[in-house]
Amino acid sequence: DAGITQSPRHKVTETGTPVTLRCHQTENHRYMYWYRQDPGHGLRLIHYSYGVKDTDKGEVSDGYSVSRSKTEDFLLTLESATSSQTSVYFCAISEGTGHQPQHFGDGTRLSIL
Amino acid sequence: QKEVEQNSGPLSVPEGAIASLNCTYSDRGSQSFFWYRQYSGKSPELIMSIYSNGDKEDGRFTAQLNKASQYVSLLIRDSQPSDSATYLCAVNDMRFGAGTRLTVKP
Numbered sequence: 001d002a003g004i005t006q007s008p009r010h011k012v013t014e015t016g017t018p019v020t021l022r023c024h025q026t027e028n029h030r031y032m033y034w035y036r037q038d039p040g041h042g043l044r045l046i047h048y049s050y051g052v053k054d055t056d057k058g059e060v061s062d063g064y065s066v067s068r069s070k071t072e073d074f075l076l077t078l079e080s081a082t083s084s085q086t087s088v089y090f091c092a093i094s095e096g097t098g099h100q101p102q103h104f105g106d107g108t109r110l111s112i113l
Numbered sequence: 114q115k116e117v118e119q120n121s122g123p124l125s126v127p128e129g130a131i132a133s134l135n136c137t138y139s140d141r142g143s144q145s146f147f148w149y150r151q152y153s154g155k156s157p158e159l160i161m162s163i164y165s166n167g168d169k170e171d172g173r174f175t176a177q178l179n180k181a182s183q184y185v186s187l188l189i190r191d192s193q194p195s196d197s198a199t200y201l202c203a204v205n206d207m208r209f210g211a212g213t214r215l216t217v218k219p
Contacts, residue, residue, distance in 0.1 A: 042119075042210055043157065043209040044209070045208070059208070100145060100162070100203060100205060101207070102159055104156035
């Protein structure tokens with residue numbers, strides 16, 4: 001299995017609080033992605049990174065920010081969590097030959113009350 | 114708005130049958146197409162990629178691409194209960210369909 005670790009795996013928090021999710025990879029892949037998955041919507045891209053300090057927005061980036069200070073780590077921050085951000089969040093990586101994620105982490109189940 | 118559409122299912126087939134999963138996309142400029150399998154409660158895994166019109170076979174899986182009609186399909190031959198999962202279609206701009214849930218009945 002590809003070395004991707006997401007933390008935490010589960011989190012419950014309250015509306016208005018900041019939340020940070022971490023993705024750590026040991027594959028030295030260039031591309032990293034954050035997706036959210038909701039019933040009826042499939043996977044939707046939040047942000048992605050194509051290198052250290054190089055990031056770009058996906059289709060549902062409002063309310064989220066990301067940072068990548070090292071090749072192996074990609075952080076997703078919810079500035080002020082809302083109930084609409086309750087979801088399962090997946091991190092993914094790619095070697096960079098294309099834009100399509102090749103390996104996914106196990107996911108973080110986030111509940112915002 | 115670029116769209117990737119899949120029938121949400123559930124699609125139910127008997128063991129040993131051929132399962133046919135379909136996906137349509139709206140962006141005519143799309144060049145790369147992918148199929149992922151996702152077991153319940155698990156993360157997606159990449160199972161097939163296709164870039165040219167026609168068929169691509171990998172074991173019991175065949176991906177079919179028709180760019181003129183803007184559809185891509187996945188055929189699973191000799192379906193097994195272990196193939197029961199949700200199958201996600203994706204195109205090269207990192208956009209996914211909502212997935213089709215497949216159930217293979219023994």
